[in-house]
Amino acid sequence: MAVEIHAIPGARFMDPVVLARIGNLELVSRAVVDGFINGLHKAPYFGASVDFAEHRGYVPGDDIRRMDWKLWARTDRYYIKEYEAESNMNFSVLLDVSKSMDYGSRGITKFEFARILTACLTNLVHHQRDRVGFVAFDDDVVEFVPSSAKHMETILHVLERVKPGRPGSLKAPLHKLAEHFGRRGVLVVISDFYEEPDAVLDAISPLRFRGNDLIVFHVLDPSELEFGFGDAQPFEDLESGEQLPVVPEAFRDEYRSLVQAHVDALQRSFSGVRVDYTLLDTSKPLDHALFRYLNSRSRTMKIR
Amino acid sequence: MLQFLAPLFLVALAGLAIPVVLHLTQREKKQIIRFPSLMFVRRIPYQSVRRRKIHNWLLLFVRMAALALLIAAFARPLFPRASPLVLPGGGAREVVVLLDTSYSMGYGDRWERARRAAREAVAGLSVPDRGSVVLFSSGSEIVARSVERDKALAAVDTAKLSAGATRYAPALKVAGSILSDTKLPRREVVLVSDFQSNGWRGEEGARLPAGAKLTTVPVAGQVDRPNVGITSVALTRQVVNNQERVEVTAGLVNRSTRPVENLAVKLEMGNIPHGTQSLTLPPGASSTVKFEPFNINSRNMRGVVKIGDDALPTDNAYYFVVSPAQPLRVMVMDRGTGESRRFLLDALSAGDSPKFETIVRQPEAVSDEELRRSAVVVLNDVSIAQNVARRLDRYVMEGGGLLVAAGGRASWPPEVATLPGAIGNNVDRRTGEPARISVLEYGHPVFEQFRGPRNGNFSSAKVFTYRSVNPSKDAQLLARFDGGSPAALERRVGNGRVLLWASALDREASDLPIRGIFPVLVRQSVLYLASYRPDQASVTVGQVLDPSVAAAPRGAPSAPRVVLTPSGRRVPLQDEEAEVLELSEQGFYEVRGATGSEPTVIASNVDPMESDLTPMDPNDIAVAAVGEPGASDPSSGRSEPLTPEAQENNQRLWQYLLFAGVLLLGVDTVLSNRLAAKG
Numbered sequence: 001m002a003v004e005i006h007a008i009p010g011a012r013f014m015d016p017v018v019l020a021r022i023g024n025l026e027l028v029s030r031a032v033v034d035g036f037i038n039g040l041h042k043a044p045y046f047g048a049s050v051d052f053a054e055h056r057g058y059v060p061g062d063d064i065r066r067m068d069w070k071l072w073a074r075t076d077r078y079y080i081k082e083y084e085a086e087s088n089m090n091f092s093v094l095l096d097v098s099k100s101m102d103y104g105s106r107g108i109t110k111f112e113f114a115r116i117l118t119a120c121l122t123n124l125v126h127h128q129r130d131r132v133g134f135v136a137f138d139d140d141v142v143e144f145v146p147s148s149a150k151h152m153e154t155i156l157h158v159l160e161r162v163k164p165g166r167p168g169s170l171k172a173p174l175h176k177l178a179e180h181f182g183r184r185g186v187l188v189v190i191s192d193f194y195e196e197p198d199a200v201l202d203a204i205s206p207l208r209f210r211g212n213d214l215i216v217f218h219v220l221d222p223s224e225l226e227f228g229f230g231d232a233q234p235f236e237d238l239e240s241g242e243q244l245p246v247v248p249e250a251f252r253d254e255y256r257s258l259v260q261a262h263v264d265a266l267q268r269s270f271s272g273v274r275v276d277y278t279l280l281d282t283s284k285p286l287d288h289a290l291f292r293y294l295n296s297r298s299r300t301m302k303i304r
Numbered sequence: 305m306l307q308f309l310a311p312l313f314l315v316a317l318a319g320l321a322i323p324v325v326l327h328l329t330q331r332e333k334k335q336i337i338r339f340p341s342l343m344f345v346r347r348i349p350y351q352s353v354r355r356r357k358i359h360n361w362l363l364l365f366v367r368m369a370a371l372a373l374l375i376a377a378f379a380r381p382l383f384p385r386a387s388p389l390v391l392p393g394g395g396a397r398e399v400v401v402l403l404d405t406s407y408s409m410g411y412g413d414r415w416e417r418a419r420r421a422a423r424e425a426v427a428g429l430s431v432p433d434r435g436s437v438v439l440f441s442s443g444s445e446i447v448a449r450s451v452e453r454d455k456a457l458a459a460v461d462t463a464k465l466s467a468g469a470t471r472y473a474p475a476l477k478v479a480g481s482i483l484s485d486t487k488l489p490r491r492e493v494v495l496v497s498d499f500q501s502n503g504w505r506g507e508e509g510a511r512l513p514a515g516a517k518l519t520t521v522p523v524a525g526q527v528d529r530p531n532v533g534i535t536s537v538a539l540t541r542q543v544v545n546n547q548e549r550v551e552v553t554a555g556l557v558n559r560s561t562r563p564v565e566n567l568a569v570k571l572e573m574g575n576i577p578h579g580t581q582s583l584t585l586p587p588g589a590s591s592t593v594k595f596e597p598f599n600i601n602s603r604n605m606r607g608v609v610k611i612g613d614d615a616l617p618t619d620n621a622y623y624f625v626v627s628p629a630q631p632l633r634v635m636v637m638d639r640g641t642g643e644s645r646r647f648l649l650d651a652l653s654a655g656d657s658p659k660f661e662t663i664v665r666q667p668e669a670v671s672d673e674e675l676r677r678s679a680v681v682v683l684n685d686v687s688i689a690q691n692v693a694r695r696l697d698r699y700v701m702e703g704g705g706l707l708v709a710a711g712g713r714a715s716w717p718p719e720v721a722t723l724p725g726a727i728g729n730n731v732d733r734r735t736g737e738p739a740r741i742s743v744l745e746y747g748h749p750v751f752e753q754f755r756g757p758r759n760g761n762f763s764s765a766k767v768f769t770y771r772s773v774n775p776s777k778d779a780q781l782l783a784r785f786d787g788g789s790p791a792a793l794e795r796r797v798g799n800g801r802v803l804l805w806a807s808a809l810d811r812e813a814s815d816l817p818i819r820g821i822f823p824v825l826v827r828q829s830v831l832y833l834a835s836y837r838p839d840q841a842s843v844t845v846g847q848v849l850d851p852s853v854a855a856a857p858r859g860a861p862s863a864p865r866v867v868l869t870p871s872g873r874r875v876p877l878q879d880e881e882a883e884v885l886e887l888s889e890q891g892f893y894e895v896r897g898a899t900g901s902e903p904t905v906i907a908s909n910v911d912p913m914e915s916d917l918t919p920m921d922p923n924d925i926a927v928a929a930v931g932e933p934g935a936s937d938p939s940s941g942r943s944e945p946l947t948p949e950a951q952e953n954n955q956r957l958w959q960y961l962l963f964a965g966v967l968l969l970g971v972d973t974v975l976s977n978r979l980a981a982k983g
Contacts, residue, residue, distance in 0.1 A: 221340070254348050258348075
């Protein structure tokens with residue numbers, strides 16, 4: 001197995017196959033996010049606000065500007081004042097749990113990958129004291145956790161419970177959801193987008209109407225990209241159950257070009273409406289996705 | 305010709321069609337690949353796929369062969385044995401008949417059948433042939449060696465059952481030596497026995513000469529008759545109102561496959577019934593019965609635990625002898641105060657079985673009678689004059705034990721060379737670091753008790769004063785002080801032993817007396833010097849008469865002694881050679897010494913293991929003795945059913961078939977995996 005060299009220390013611990021084996025999503029997401037943040041060397045957030053939270057004892061190295069001198073005068077002891085970080089952003093992950101996501105050829109299914117990604121993103125955002133929410137959908141909304149600063153645990157619990165099972169479609173559930181996201185925030189859609197690019201765009205667009213920032217992760221298994229099957233065998237559609245005889249050797253080149261065209265079309269369509277689109281390969285580490293998210297956040301903040 | 309034990313299994317050969325059907329149908333089925341979406345695949349125009357024709361004839365053949373072998377294994381094939389007594393070659397024969405006379409042959413009608421089989425073997429001798437008859441149990445006895453037919457027949461007719469246990473190896477060795485000596489071209493051994501597994505412990509070096517034939521004749525027959533044996537008798541002594549009492553506990557085992565109910569177990573003391581207990585034993589179970597305690601009034605009280613007759617009567621009685629516990633007389637010689645011998649007397653008063661009877665005397669005040677009655681004399685830091693030393697030397701020569709504790713006051717005349725070393729200067733270590741005992745001979749009986757971990761620590765004992773000792777040539781060094789000076793020495797003088805401890809046994813000389821190891825050390829030393837051996841209630845048939853039991857008491861004039869066996873035979877014990885007398889009968893042996901003295905009685909019992917009739921495969925012996933399975937006697941082979949093990953052995957072919965079948969299945973797996981990988 002080739003060892004990938006990552007720019008960020010700790011990123012090698014983000015191999016999705018390894019993480020999928022851990023099982024405990026909270027543990028996984030905390031490990032990934034903490035490691036990721038440590039790897040950046042610089043905290044992505046700086047906690048200062050006006051909401052007083054608590055006092056704590058001074059330890060050498062603390063900024064003396066944050067020392068409570070009045071308390072020192074009363075008690076002759078050094079205390080540091082701590083504040084609640086501000087939380088003013090709504091963040092929701094919209095996860096596709098249709099049957100087609102339940103596919104994996106390299107030890108991890110797309111769904112497991114997406115689930116870990118969701119947990120990590122939610123945890124990262126939760127670290128920043130933003131409000132987190134979660135939606136699972138197939139051809140309808142399956143789970144809905146409204147955005148809240150206290151919903152981190154609930155989301156992890158729902159993530160553990162949810163299973164892909166039914167055929168999916170984007171339009172019906174996403175249009176329904178667009179009504180719910182009244183307040184401005186960040187929405188992340190994770191799906192394998194097995195629909196025509198126009199239909200996808202049509203389904204996604206309403207989510208942007210209330211000024212939400214939209215980030216789209218297109219999750220695909222390496223087999224779906226490469227089509228590296230050997231023998232002539234019948235293929236069965238996971239969602240419809242339809243069977244087709246396939247000779248992969250003969251199909252491969254044409255299939256690849258079709259998939260590439262699909263990805264390009266999606267890229268084009270999304271960038272046209274200023275939606276950030278990222279194609280994720282389940283065999284690649286998660287740090288790529290997390291970076292993508294932070295990049296897009298910083299960019300949209302600058303623009304605003 | 306090949307036969308099958310379970311031919312119905314061959315019907316399963318029809319199952320051979322299964323791999324053919326699988327081969328025919330398997331190719332039609334394809335493994336379906338489940339794919340997230342056929343959205344893109346659907347857009348690619350369908351191309352017809354050419355079906356591959358695969359002809360895996362090898363795979364098909366391997367599968368069918370594996371199945372056929374498995375079915376054949378289940379059908380249990382066997383080759384009926386050909387008659388084994390058709391021997392190749394010609395010429396005169398030397399036939400050795402080994403006839404098992406162990407007491408288990410008394411079970412049912414085994415003995416009659418065994419004698420009949422032995423007679424038949426001998427009766428087959430022609431004029432130039434020679435026959436030998438060897439009776440064996442735990443030992444073996446050649447009753448006829450290379451004789452004509454009639455003499456051999458007479459030897460078989462006079463054979464009697466013994467009380468011994470079965471041992472095949474000695475008998476085979478005797479047969480081997482007879483065959484090695486013969487000049488006749490054909491050598492045969494006929495082994496007539498019930499083939500108990502207890503009698504065979506592996507090969508044991510019992511190999512017959514090359515070219516010899518071994519024929520085994522099992523006479524075990526049916527073993528489902530009730531058979532209870534008495535395996536042990538335990539005696540528990542107790543003292544009630546100054547009267548010693550003994551409680552008898554007998555262990556019984558039911559060796560048969562039938563339950564035995566309301567079995568009457570009787571205890572007789574000196575031919576007088578003492579008590580009866582009733583017992584019920586399930587098949588294969590063992591149990592114990594206790595009898596009412598009785599007083600020990602005299603020496604050599606004879607007891608028997610009995611049950612009624614069953615299929616094997618020999619193990620239905622257990623004999624034992626019980627005598628009053630004899631205290632061991634110890635004489636302590638010293639001149640000091642009570643303080644100096646307090647620890648020594650305390651140590652000697654500790655413990656039972658045996659108790660010590662201690663008397664304290666000044667060296668000059670000891671009478672010859674007192675000295676003769678003492679098993680051990682302890683010189684407790686005392687100066688010995690020359691005349692006393694000579695008496696003690698004589699005492700040790702006659703078998704007495706002498707323990708010398710050499711403190712500051714001890715001395716011994718150098719003219720009398722009894723001690724294991726000359727006692728030298730006094731070494732004073734009271735100031736500074738006290739001496740320690742550094743080297744100890746743990747293999748010696750005195751120190752053996754301390755060998756294990758946490759069984760007493762000598763190295764922490766402090767010795768403040770001791771005497772340097774110059775060891776004599778034949779002394780054995782048992783312990784040293786840290787300076788290298790001897791701490792304990794032993795020497796054998798005549799029939800007795802002398803132990804020298806190079807320090808006093810009081811509190812001033814060392815802190816040993818206040819340590820837990822001290823009473824054990826004193827007790828072990830005295831027991832060793834007295835050559836003490838605990839009374840045995842009984843011995844097992846096959847053991848040799850213990851010379852010390854038969855020995856005349858110390859100091860008494862050596863008188864001609866006679867052993868009276870249970871069957872009433874008188875065996876004189878006069879010279880040293882004759883003292884090795886094997887106890888071959890069950891019951892009470894009496895050793896009678898000088899006229900008027902009380903005889904010593906020894907109870908002898910049969911080996912309880914022999915009543916375990918579990919059979920073995922006679923071929924095991926044959927393989928060990930001649931390197932190939934032995935022939936079975938056809939005359940008895942027809943009448944005697946084979947043991948289950950022997951039957952199993954004859955039908956072993958199925959194991960090879962099963963193994964080959966499994967092997968082929970493995971080959972099949974490898975082959976199909978390769979084909980799958982290629983495809």
